Amino acid sequence: MEQTLSWQDFEKVEMRIGTIIEAKDFPQARKRALQLTIDFGTEIGIRKSSAQITKRYAKEDLVGKQIVAVVNFPKKQIGNFMSECLVLGSVNEEDIVLLTSDIKVENGLRIG
Numbered sequence: 001m002e003q004t005l006s007w008q009d010f011e012k013v014e015m016r017i018g019t020i021i022e023a024k025d026f027p028q029a030r031k032r033a034l035q036l037t038i039d040f041g042t043e044i045g046i047r048k049s050s051a052q053i054t055k056r057y058a059k060e061d062l063v064g065k066q067i068v069a070v071v072n073f074p075k076k077q078i079g080n081f082m083s084e085c086l087v088l089g090s091v092n093e094e095d096i097v098l099l100t101s102d103i104k105v106e107n108g109l110r111i112g
Contacts, residue, residue, distance in 0.1 A: 014110065018069055018107055019038065020062045033051060047084040065098070066100055069086055
């Protein structure tokens with residue numbers, strides 16, 4: 001384990017449930033990636049993210065999938081694309097497994 005966070009630090013990280021509404025190839029990325037468009041509900045709205053998940057996921061299989069993402073990090077420029085949230089997953093070298101909800105819930109719900 002790396003550094004221990006305080007409870008106050010953890011509370012600053014806004015992890016939310018969102019539904020992927022579009023997934024497309026991202027040929028300009030240095031590493032193989034997809035551009036995701038994610039619906040986080042009325043409070044947060046639609047956000048975009050770049051995700052290096054092509055080893056395990058086909059873009060056709062991602063639409064409709066609910067995922068967990070951090071929505072309050074600063075935006076990050078990746079090539080010609082602005083990533084607006086960080087999609088979370090477990091990482092084993094280059095194999096990433098998305099964190100998902102096993103039961104469909106309302107978009108935008110906070111993870112705590």
